[in-house]
Amino acid sequence: MKPAPFVHHAPRTVEEAVEVLARVGHDGKVLAGGQSLIPILNMRLASPAHLVDVNAVSGLDDLTVTADAVRVGALVRHARLEHDQVVYGASPLLRRVVRHVAHPVIRNRGTTVGSIVHADPAGEMPAVLALTGGVVEVASARGAREIPCHDFFLGPMETALEPDELAVGVRFPLFGATTGTAFAERARRHGDYALAGVAAAVAVEDGVVSSARLSFVSVTDVPGILDVTEACRGQAPGEIDWSACDDLVREHLAPEDDIHATAEYRAMLATQLAHLVLAEAATDAVAAQGDSAA
């Protein structure tokens, strides 16, 4: 369990980093928190000839809240996102979700952007990026671009990022004041990859649901939004039978068997969790409006 030989690059600026990436191309891999990459290297499941270590690159560790989004730089660790009070005030969902990313020691080192770029269907943060309709900010020697999340995730562990590109940050857009959020997942052990996880955003206007959206962890190939508004629009949150969404949910899911659970079980679990988070998000929406009225 020792990695194969590689050349270690330690650029100090984004310009240097993308210059190296432009040179090493397909033989290079970006190292940030390393919580997924290092085990892969140690088990020699991947043997990139070049590691572009961005930990010393300046300007990548900004965590900022603007009027319409939370922006997370490429070197912001999960733990910082989890504990930042301003972020929590603007987007409680991010804290609710990031707490489910593995364990504290992993969150101390692992980065949110890294987790999104890794694009593991079992990752929580890609699902949140999808639910919020977020954007990945990308730099390369060819210039900067932004990739909306629905174009970013192409498949399991596969993104639209080109080999010469560096993801420098992501933006999680904020929901409006009428929207509440919730997240739940179930894992075999606390902190493990989820058997299934579901994030919900529910808008309540004038006492009735005006929109309800879901995104999923571990039960879809690619994180995306499932809009279930049609199953609950115009109903008061306390009176909704959320199982009306079940057909839409089942149709959206693509669970697979593995050694921890069958696809069928995961589908059942995701459906149950969907009920749970939709109800919680609706309650959250009502509560938030109560707070602002007060």
Added chain:
Amino acid sequence: MTTQMFGAPIRRREDPRLVTGGGRYLDDLGRGALAAAFVRSPHAHAKVVDIDVTDALDVDGLVAIYTHEDLPGRVGEPLPLLIPHPTLTHGRTQYALAKDEVNHVGEPVVMVVARDRYLAEDACARIRVDYQPLPPVVGLEAARTGDLLVHEDVPGNVAAHMLQEVGDVEAALAASPHVLDLDLAIERSACMPLEGKGVYARWDADRDELRIYSSTQTSTGVRAAVAAKLGMPLAKVECIAPDVGGGFGVKINHPWPEEVLVPWVAKTLGTEVKWVEDRREHFISSAHERGQLQQVRVGFDDDGRLLALDVRFWHDNGAYTPYGIIVPIITSTQLLGPYKPGAYRCEFWSLYTNTVLVTPYRGAGRPQGCFAMERTMDAIADELGLDRTEVRARNFILPADMPYDHGLLFQDGRPLKYDSGDFPATLEKLKALVGWDDFAQYRMEAEAAGRRVGLGIGCYVEGTGVGPYEGGHIQVETSGRVNVSTGLTSQGQGHETAFAQVVAQELGVPIEDVFVTTGDTRRMPYAVGTFASRAAVMSGNAIALAARQVRAKALRIAADALEVAADDLEIVDGVVRVKGAPDTQMSLGTVSVMSNPLRYAFDEAAQAATQFAHGNDPDRPPVAEDDEPGLEGRDFYSPTQATFANGMHAAIVETDPVTAEIRILRYCVVHDCGPMINPMIVEGQVHGGVAQGVGGALYERMVYDESGQLLNASFMDFLMPYASEVPHIETDHLETPSPLNPLGIKGAGEAGCIPVSAVIASAISDAEGFAITSMPISPVELWELRRRHEAGEIPSLRNHDATTRKPR
């Protein structure tokens, strides 16, 4: 005042060192050593056709590459079969490096030595081994049919077939008013110490000596095995177990291939070489345990009393049998627990499979036996509509029956004869602790709230402290420092504390003055090892006997010097003094000075022992004929048989009515290991055991695919429970002394894990209303079982409503 040290729940003295990074584990040693790495078989079963190392020769820093044909003499012969047995008719052990054939994924084939481990693994990656794959035998079902063979000269894959019978089982079954059959299964798990195995060997060319450090549970065993393999005099080989990060059984098997190869290479190259096992290697190249299929036929009367117990089981011993058939023998004998079985017959087949070999893991066959017996007890209770504790109580061996001889042979080749225990009292304590009689009410309230809960129980007896012997050596320095050594090794059990407590108590010295060394063949060359819950019983008693020798000698010398009778003296806080006249005294340090007649005074204290000091009797030699210099004692403890600890556990579980998730709400343990040297350490042992038991019951399994690949060989997919999965553990103790040893103690190391699968299965069955017959169980499995139950494929319990459902 001498504080009462035996029985004091003092904090472990080794912990500040171990928890602040001060421990010295195998990989902390030998920083300049060459590194070894291994090419291991990717096939479960194959012929080795050709090995081509050409590409590896270019690796910078490469030192040497070895295959089987490079191994000389006994190094190239199969590893020893440590524990032969007459019924082990087809025992097989592996070569240190595979010769012509590999029999499991992970078997070592090529050894590479390089400047560091990175380079060694680079070279390994460039070595090409051509295999001719053979059909693998994976799982007990495949092994049992015997259609395919693991070893072509072992028909039916049967390593051993053993049968023990007491009474006439067929006749007793025929005469039984009730007969039940059970089909049961237990999956594989493994010890999984956080520190894997590791060996570091240093050749001293000036002295032709070999020093071996090994992360082992038996340094004397490794020393003897390596000396034999390398044809070296024992006097030229020493072995030290440094701090060891857990063993749980896997490190008692020896010598592992690496334990032979690394010392051999160090000697061959005349240098120092180290190998540290990584986690993947530990999964596929060490040992697993537990896998069994069981069939129970039981006959009983209308009151639920056992009349006949007929057990057949198939034990998966993996690819080789270096540790013999100890595990299935223990299953077949310890299955009986605290009960009188009536007529008893137990027949087992120990079968080869093309998977990692099987050697004892904490509990060592007992969890499987306990599962069989306790599932049977629950089945009897259900059949007759009786309370599950009532059926158990009616079958208990009673205190008046002790010593109770089952008429069977135990794992040490000696009679299975219980020495002590009060099972009815243990059960009463457990019922009080868990609130057995109040559970029906609790369940009624829970069910009214839409929750599903169940109560489970499991009882066991554990033969602990098996021989042949251990020794203790104690030496008091002139400063009053007390050096204690015993040969068995420590893997975190708290020996530095518990053994020091024994010495402080026996000798009357402050515990701060007592220093314990374990597992160093330079200090105590005679020892067996740490396994079978034997350290406290074996070394604890040997050390106590040695301390008694030291005490007697100290009193004799002091009585002489103080001109009083030895009987009038006591030792308190390291000072020998006259009872009732404490001012007439001398320190043990001074006694130590006087015990060693000197020619030269190297300090002030030593003057008292020189030739012109007073008290020289010209007619007596300075050291009497029947005496030795120094204030020392050395003794050994060798019992005629094991001593039997026991315990009973109960748990309340909740199962989610929709998702079938399983949560342990309460876990209660009553345990009897006799008088406790340190109750805090005993509780810690129980907690650790229960944690491993919870792993075996709800999380851990070895997922082999049909081709013999282990699919979950990492901590990501092998679900060892975290602290977040282990419930709070409530404990109570009974202290029934053993009549067999001077301290009256019984072992405690393995107890916690033995009944957990039985208890959890019992509780889930109680929650669900159908019998759980296979462990471990996961939410998805329970979910599937519910569907089969609803489809009528699994029968409901007959009397699910009869016992713990009705409030009294």
